[in-house]
Amino acid sequence: MSELIFMFFGETLVSVPLRQQLAVGSYLIKQKLKAVKKYPLVLMLEPLYRCNLACAGCGKIDHPDEILDKRLSVKECLDAVDECNAPMVSIPGGEPLIHKEMPEIVKGIIERKKFVYLCTNALLLKKKIKDYTPSPYLTFSIHLDGNKERHDTSVCQKGVFDIAVEAIKLTLSKGFRVTVNCTLFQGEKASEVAEFLDYVTELGVEGVTIAPGFSYEHAPQQDVFIKGKDVKDLFRGIFAIGKKRRWNLNHSSLYLDFLAGNQAYECTPWGNPTRNVFGWQKPCYLLADEGHVDTFQELLDTTPWEKYGNVNNEKCANCMAHCGYEATAVEDMLSNPLKALLVSVRGPKTEGDMVEVVAPAYVETNTTQSISDIPIKVES
Numbered sequence: 107m108s109e110l111i112f113m114f115f116g117e118t119l120v121s122v123p124l125r126q127q128l129a130v131g132s133y134l135i136k137q138k139l140k141a142v143k144k145y146p147l148v149l150m151l152e153p154l155y156r157c158n159l160a161c162a163g164c165g166k167i168d169h170p171d172e173i174l175d176k177r178l179s180v181k182e183c184l185d186a187v188d189e190c191n192a193p194m195v196s197i198p199g200g201e202p203l204i205h206k207e208m209p210e211i212v213k214g215i216i217e218r219k220k221f222v223y224l225c226t227n228a229l230l231l232k233k234k235i236k237d238y239t240p241s242p243y244l245t246f247s248i249h250l251d252g253n254k255e256r257h258d259t260s261v262c263q264k265g266v267f268d269i270a271v272e273a274i275k276l277t278l279s280k281g282f283r284v285t286v287n288c289t290l291f292q293g294e295k296a297s298e299v300a301e302f303l304d305y306v307t308e309l310g311v312e313g314v315t316i317a318p319g320f321s322y323e324h325a326p327q328q329d330v331f332i333k334g335k336d337v338k339d340l341f342r343g344i345f346a347i348g349k350k351r352r353w354n355l356n357h358s359s360l361y362l363d364f365l366a367g368n369q370a371y372e373c374t375p376w377g378n379p380t381r382n383v384f385g386w387q388k389p390c391y392l393l394a395d396e397g398h399v400d401t402f403q404e405l406l407d408t409t410p411w412e413k414y415g416n417v418n419n420e421k422c423a424n425c426m427a428h429c430g431y432e433a434t435a436v437e438d439m440l441s442n443p444l445k446a447l448l449v450s451v452r453g454p455k456t457e458g459d460m461v462e463v464v465a466p467a468y469v470e471t472n473t474t475q476s477i478s479d480i481p482i483k484v485e486s
């Protein structure tokens with residue numbers, strides 16, 4: 107067991123405080139010892155869909171007003187935390203700071219000694235920060251999709267980048283843990299992303315979560331998403347520059363290796379189960395039209411998991427999101443610690459062949475689709 111803990115510490119998330127690494131590491135080991143096949147790593151808790159922005163690539167705000175006006179109560183949120191019992195809770199939205207009872211929800215999660223990531227676009231943070239107390243269990247995860255021009259374009263509103271940066275400085279000055287949540291879209295250049303990562307590192311944030319945007323069917327704009335091999339080329343470019351930098355990316359090294367086209371993964375959607383105003387969402391945080399159930403156990407038992415993933419379902423094409431694949435990478439790390447350690451030490455491979463791809467089952471053989479647009483299924 108101690109070796110597994112050591113590998114977990116040695117391999118992953120160096121920016122995350124030791125207390126959190128220990129708690130998550132021992133949780134993972136317990137699941138292994140109990141031979142649990144499907145366990146949650148991060149609860150995605152969406153207590154509302156209402157937002158004060160309307161970003162081009164958002165898949166959450168396309169609901170009628172009666173849905174946007176719905177809120178999960180404090181009790182519903184804390185019941186979900188207890189029911190799922192994942193060691194980490196991410197609260198996206200909508201914009202969570204709009205929810206009047208959010209401080210009470212966060213307090214209840216902290217009392218349960220779960221690590222909570224409160225995801226916000228930061229527009230309300232200056233006004234609301236007084237309602238929260240710094241804690242090793244609380245991190246503000248600030249939405250920033252790149253440098254000033256890029257972020258303001260992504261959120262479709264000028265001036266948001268500056269407000270977010272001021273909020274980051276204020277929140278850090280008050281002793282809170284702060285990370286940045288960056289989603290990459292069409293037109294990104296590796297050099298610009300690297301410049302952005304340098305900038306937020308200098309601001310003093312604990313780490314950066316970074317991933318390609320998922321092609322939400324309900325997003326206001328459909329031409330903003332990066333797909334297929336373009337994603338892997340972009341990440342290879344970023345990581346090649348990153349070999350000489352000191353960025354703290356809040357991901358396991360094997361997930362980063364996957365983004366760079368070096369790992370053959372299928373998703374683990376139950377790793378980040380989603381509770382929102384409709385119930386527990388099948389199968390994951392990203393697909394909104396597959397149905398909901400009342401309990402977490404029902405989600406585990408009744409979701410036809412085999413119908414999802416980028417090999418089996420066209421809706422999953424091009425998904426490389428961390429809520430689908432980080433849990434896969436962590437599972438791989440536990441099974442292949444030496445491989446994980448080598449990738450961690452050397453960094454993701456940024457040159458040479460990527461893993462071999464074959465067309466998924468739903469792509470017809472006479473398709474004119476470019477191989478770079480076809481989601482991967484790798485023969486390992």
Ligand code: SF4
Nearest residue numbers: 157159160161164200
């Ligand atoms: S991406 Fe986030 S900040 Fe933007 S509209 Fe959607 S919920 Fe709001």
Ligand code: SF4
Nearest residue numbers: 373390414422425430
């Ligand atoms: S690939 Fe997995 S995580 Fe991604 S949308 Fe499909 S089911 Fe969800």
